[in-house]
Amino acid sequence: MRRALEEAHPFLETYSAAGYFGVAVDYRGIDDPHGAALCPVVVKPEHAVMERPKPGDSQLLESRRWRRRVLGLLMRNSFVSSKTLLRGWLSTSALGLLSAVPLIGNLLAPRRFALLRDWLNQAFLPEPRTELTLMRNTKQSQGAVSGLLMGFTPEEKAGRVASVLGPAGLVRGFARLVVILGHGSSSLNNPHESAHDCGACGGRRGGPNARLFAAMANRQEVRDRLRNKGIDIPPDTWFIGGYHDTCNDDVELFDLDAIPSTHQPDLDFIRSSLDRARAQNALERARRFESCPADADVERALRHVEERSEHLAQPRPEYGHCTNSVCIVGRRSMTRGLFLDRRAFLVSYDADLDPGDEGLSALLAAAVPVCAGISLEYYFSFVDNDRYGCGTKLPHNVTSLMGVMDGHASDLRTGLPWQMVEIHEPVRILFVVETTPDRLEKVIGASAPLKRLLENRWIRLATIDPASARVHVCRDGAFEEFHEDLERLPVALSSHEWYAGKLQHLPMAWIQTPRTATGDRLR
């Protein structure tokens, strides 16, 4: 997605960070019955944030809640009663044939049927405009959510924002618009749906985190405090939170009505760039799907991935992190224009701005366990899919509302299904950190979990010197310089030229698009 954006407009700049954006919260949206932790599973959130309707829209929310409740009870009762003796008799013989409508609709025209459903939702369940409860209100903080602090103080907000922007190296030269994109994935009829969601949000969808981060960074009192930390956000910079659905490549932007009217042209521009990029991203992802025609154009590819996420019979809505093999922690200038075939986790980090290495240790403490966990999950699910994975999805049977088993009786199947890992290449993940071996050794040595991961060879490690670009590889606990001669990278004029019509893994390539210096920044 980042490469697609940069190719869409060469003066866009992109950054990336762990998908919870430093804001570990217990979040409750307007439709949620209770809060859920949006942060890595090893972190316990201390703050609670709620979504609430804007003052004018609380009436709308009330009617939405009421209608959803009626619909929910109707759904539940019709489902339960269809399985009982007497009510089931009435409902199956009188109303049974009605279920042919969704069956035929969804099987013959999944995308159109989903559009119809969305349209009906819009008409009958309009969404109120909402805002997030950001402010720390000491009186309310005890009562509302037990044991959690309500919202954040300005000091805490500034700390959260700085913890992401600082290590990422985004401390000056801000563009007029900065878009923060969280991610998740939506698919139908898929017990493993949340396996495609954001790992850094505890397997949930990271949209609220991005929205929260942007709302924090837009506040004047936060920016004042950030200035003391050396992060100078100019007054004409505006942050927008957003959400990228990695299955259908939809991008949603939040709180657009709050954007100053002076930024409208910038918004139009970024919206069109995002639309171009998501279509390109869909096209590049579609190359791995046998069921998408090899000569599909961007329109067709976008329709194809949209249909995938709405298809009742689709066992592989997306390939997610499949084929992941490397995590690069460093400046984007090191990897910009590099075709990595969607196989790399990229974490923005600038060693020059982090002389004490505090930023690096915080960053690796989150990134290494999350990326290594994801990578090993794919690794083991692939090498022995029957034992460490959960086999083919086709005979799966949801049991106890908890997990899946095979057929009518089997052990609970854990791990990933074959359909999710079938194109994976099982390698232990390589972390390439843009720093010096000494500094990295110090950071790893100070953290017991990272040391264990490295010493027990669950991960591999290398550094690239930010000044000299020399590469050191960690072998048996010691860094040694990497000397082997490398072939020159092949060059392509665009990503599409490099991958078009190819189904298999592709080697790296150098995508040469013209580039200028200034512009908007993303993520």
Place this chain on the structure above:
Amino acid sequence: MNAFQDILILVVVAPGLIFAVFALLWLLGWTPSEHFLSGITGLTFSACTAGVAALVWKITSASNITVTFGSWFAVGSYHFPLVLMVDRLSVPFLALAAVLSGLIGQFSATYLHRESGFLRFFLLLHLFAFGSLLAFAAGSFDLLAAGWEIVGITSVLLIGFFQQRRPPVENGLYVFGIYRACDIGLLVGIFAMHHWAGTASFVGGFPTLTGARAVIVCLLLLLAASGKAAQVPFSGWLPRAMEGPTPSSAIFYGAISIHAGAYLLLRAQPLLAQSVLASALVILIGATTAIHGTIVGRASSDAKTSLAYATLTQVGIVFIEIGLGWRWLAVAHILGNATVRTMQYLRAPSMLHDYHQMHSAVGGELSATGKQIEEMLPARVQLWLYRWALDRGHLDTILERWVIAPLLQISAYLSRQDCTRTPSPTTIRPGRAVQVFASGPAQRSN
């Protein structure tokens, strides 16, 4: 021969022809692409659906459609009549089979994409469609039995679809055993009809049987119908049949195969109506199954088993309706039940998602569904009933201990007698099927 007769022949024969052609080509070493195969499948079932629509139109405005090909073979006074007949009873079933086969084909083209058994699945789907269309369009019990057996064997082969794992094959064999045992009822019933009435054809009137003969034939057909429809005491095979891919579970055990037994009884309705005893037995079996199904269903914790018992409960009620002679209510009930279950089976993997949705929609208080009927019982009975339901009414154990084990003992005794009397050193060892058949329920009762 008029156009509608041609249409009827085409509707029934087309899926069978596709099966035969592709199976032959496959044996010759040619594997069609997924795209081609699913395209052909879509085309075949669209044509079948259109054909059935034409038949529906014809049937509502005019009389039955009959096609006679003469006899397949004749031995003495017996001949095997090849006769297709469509009347108001068979047309809804033909429509159900054609439409659902098409939808399941459409679903499976995506669901089984890249699966190594893709061709095998589609071959079996076509063979199954041919079998069920043949059974529903047959003009005589002889031909109906042919379609019935095709449905049975494809059902078993699809339960064992994942051949590389042990449980699907074992459970497939278990189902095969029950099917074979109960199909004796159909075969002997047809034999009896020929013996006593001289024909098993129901074109232009039912074979005339009276008194005890009618009752015996009814009971034989009831045995066959109960096995196919997983009625008590044969219900234990139904949850075991959930080993195959989800779409095959949907069409077989949610829709067509499970209701084929009801169709057989509906066909035999004129005979059933003569005998109070047989009708009462149909009602008794149906009522027992419905109650058994709803109690066991309440205790089952996984999506497909609870759906299996939900289906079974309604099929039990369908049996009651047939026993009472409410034919058209039974047909409407079958159509509704089949459609709902197909949808629910296909959506079975959504159960987690759906519960999240409903949970959030009602505001987080999903567990309160009101009073359960079983709460009215004393606590000790509740506990007993729960254990009873968890073991699915001990039906498998009862069958194993009181039917299968004695049979095996008898056969062992007979083979011992054989061995002592004949000098031949060959001893009959129980084959894999028999062993599996015996060990399946025993494992569960441990």
